Amino acid sequence: MTALIEAKNLSRFYGRQCAVDDVSFNLNKGEILGFLGKNGAGKTTTMQMLCGCLAPSAGQILINGIDLLDQPKQAKSALGYLPDTPPLYKDLTVHEFLHYCARLHRVPRQRCAKAVHKAEQRCGLESVRHRLINQLSKGFQQRVGIAQSILHEPDVIILDEPTVGLDPIQIQEIRQLIKQLGEEHGIILSTHILSEVQQSCSHVQIIDQGRLILKESIAGLNRLMNTERIKLRTRQPIDIDTIKALDGITAVEVQSPHDYIVHFHAKTAVTDILAACVLENRWGLEAIAPLKKSMEDIFISLTTQTHA
Amino acid sequence: MIFTIARREFQSLFLSPLAWSVLAVIQFILAYLFLTQIETFIAFQSRLAQISHAPGITDIIVAPLFSNAAVILLLVTPLLTMRTLCEERRNKTLTLLLSAPLSTTDIVLGKYLSIIGLLTCIVAMTGLMSLALLFGGELDFGKWFCNLLGLLLLTAAFAALGLYLSSLASHPTIAAIGSFGLLLLLWIIDWKAGLKNQSSDVLEYISMLRHFQNLQSGLLDSQDVLYFVLFCATFLILSIFRLEYERLQK
Numbered sequence: 001m002t003a004l005i006e007a008k009n010l011s012r013f014y015g016r017q018c019a020v021d022d023v024s025f026n027l028n029k030g031e032i033l034g035f036l037g038k039n040g041a042g043k044t045t046t047m048q049m050l051c052g053c054l055a056p057s058a059g060q061i062l063i064n065g066i067d068l069l070d071q072p073k074q075a076k077s078a079l080g081y082l083p084d085t086p087p088l089y090k091d092l093t094v095h096e097f098l099h100y101c102a103r104l105h106r107v108p109r110q111r112c113a114k115a116v117h118k119a120e121q122r123c124g125l126e127s128v129r130h131r132l133i134n135q136l137s138k139g140f141q142q143r144v145g146i147a148q149s150i151l152h153e154p155d156v157i158i159l160d161e162p163t164v165g166l167d168p169i170q171i172q173e174i175r176q177l178i179k180q181l182g183e184e185h186g187i188i189l190s191t192h193i194l195s196e197v198q199q200s201c202s203h204v205q206i207i208d209q210g211r212l213i214l215k216e217s218i219a220g221l222n223r224l225m226n227t228e229r230i231k232l233r234t235r236q237p238i239d240i241d242t243i244k245a246l247d248g249i250t251a252v253e254v255q256s257p258h259d260y261i262v263h264f265h266a267k268t269a270v271t272d273i274l275a276a277c278v279l280e281n282r283w284g285l286e287a288i289a290p291l292k293k294s295m296e297d298i299f300i301s302l303t304t305q306t307h308a
Numbered sequence: 309m310i311f312t313i314a315r316r317e318f319q320s321l322f323l324s325p326l327a328w329s330v331l332a333v334i335q336f337i338l339a340y341l342f343l344t345q346i347e348t349f350i351a352f353q354s355r356l357a358q359i360s361h362a363p364g365i366t367d368i369i370v371a372p373l374f375s376n377a378a379v380i381l382l383l384v385t386p387l388l389t390m391r392t393l394c395e396e397r398r399n400k401t402l403t404l405l406l407s408a409p410l411s412t413t414d415i416v417l418g419k420y421l422s423i424i425g426l427l428t429c430i431v432a433m434t435g436l437m438s439l440a441l442l443f444g445g446e447l448d449f450g451k452w453f454c455n456l457l458g459l460l461l462l463t464a465a466f467a468a469l470g471l472y473l474s475s476l477a478s479h480p481t482i483a484a485i486g487s488f489g490l491l492l493l494l495w496i497i498d499w500k501a502g503l504k505n506q507s508s509d510v511l512e513y514i515s516m517l518r519h520f521q522n523l524q525s526g527l528l529d530s531q532d533v534l535y536f537v538l539f540c541a542t543f544l545i546l547s548i549f550r551l552e553y554e555r556l557q558k
Binding site for chain 2 (some may be wrong): 048051052053054055072073074076077079081083085087088089090091092100101103104105106148
């Protein structure tokens with residue numbers, strides 16, 4: 001099976017400034033790829049290159065196995081793109097606008113009405129379909145933008161910060177929609193909201209200063225986040241040296257005479273060993289729990305590492 | 309695909325008051341000029357009758373009407389074209405077209421055709437107005453047709469240049485001023501030749517006015533037609549290159 005998107009060694013320069021530096025990745029069907037990065041990290045530039053709005057300075061993009069630069073029309077017909085500012089003709093009604101988009105994406109005339117109707121339904125636009133886009137709230141405009149990107153049932157959907165400007169309920173709805181779409185399509189979405197990636201993506205990529213610094217599945221990321229620190233509470237004060245001597249433990253932080261944080265880096269079953277040790281010495285185990293490393297921590301540690 | 313874009317653009321011209329007001333204003337002014345021209349003709353009618361091979365109503369009324377229309381359109385076309393590509397870029401809607409399975413040629417030609425559509429309406433209305441003369445006299449339909457064709461070619465050239473400047477400019481006003489300036493320059497460029505009492509062939513060939521006047525006189529010369537066709541093609545190709553360049557450079 002060919003990958004939906006195959007990006008090979010993409011680079012992009014703005015004058016002498018390098019916005020994207022040698023980025024390669026794949027996207028397969030059924031994957032939702034979260035693109036994380038700080039402002040100006042190169043997320044939007046990468047996405048614009050994937051959509052053919054911007055030509056890469058170097059590298060190759062294959063969409064469904066078709067080269068985007070050699071056969072742009074064929075390649076683009078498998079794409080749906082929502083830029084960071086939704087591209088809306090404000091003097092049209094929602095319905096007219098979506099109809100026009102359907103025609104632009106070469107949806108056959110007789111299927112247009114059906115496609116538009118389905119997109120309106122999916123994005124919850126039925127109540128506003130005959131209103132001018134100009135008069136809609138930002139959240140609704142964002143939804144029209146999303147509707148525009150999915151209405152021709154593209155294989156690849158690229159969403160640049162899709163949940164910006166939406167209220168919490170709408171965000172939930174859009175996340176549901178993205179998950180649902182992700183079953184049949186490949187989706188790339190960029191965001192700087194970390195929890196969003198955790199909730200709706202199957203894979204995550206972190207980009208910083210134009211370079212890809214992390215490529216991981218969400219499961220892998222969660223593993224990365226779960227390990228490394230354990231919170232321990234006992235009734236009696238523990239003997240720190242005994243704990244330190246255990247296999248795989250690197251440091252013990254004392255927070256109070258009864259609360260400790262145990263650091264470790266090995267992938268051994270530290271919890272078991274630690275619990276056994278505490279029980280053996282009759283320190284009175286009260287609580288033992290892995291400390292979740294938040295995604296923010298990982299993000300910050302990864303992005304600051306590259307600066308150093 | 310070209311026609312999908314063209315139709316949408318044409319419709320949205322008529323969704324805003326722009327197209328309607330342009331049509332109304334042009335029609336009003338032309339009607340006024342048309343009437344004054346008829347007055348002049350009536351005043352001279354008795355004297356004209358004494359001359360053999362005197363110019364007819366086509367020469368005295370229709371030709372000046374089309375000349376006036378040309379000057380008005382010189383002012384108006386930049387206003388119609390200024391928003392075509394410039395506004396798309398400002399509103400960031402250009403990405404919609406660029407990420408759709410379309411070539412830049414489709415985009416440029418679609419936009420161009422929509423403007424041509426509106427200009428055709430204006431030219432057709434001018435033509436219809438002159439047909440009103442049939443109530444009181446006869447028209448030289450050969451000349452009338454040449455005038456119509458001349459005006460259409462001329463405005464098509466105006467629109468092509470306006471579109472190109474719209475693809476260059478960052479603000480619609482700049483596009484309008486730029487294209488108006490350039491068009492006016494091309495309109496008057498052969499005046500200098502007369503000033504020094506020596507004709508310059510090159511300047512005379514470049515002048516739009518000269519080619520338009522040739523057509524107006526009823527002389528359907530392939531050289532003049534070709535001039536306008538080449539003019540349009542050049543600026544359309546430049547616009548396409550410009551859009552491509554933007555994708556590469558930005």
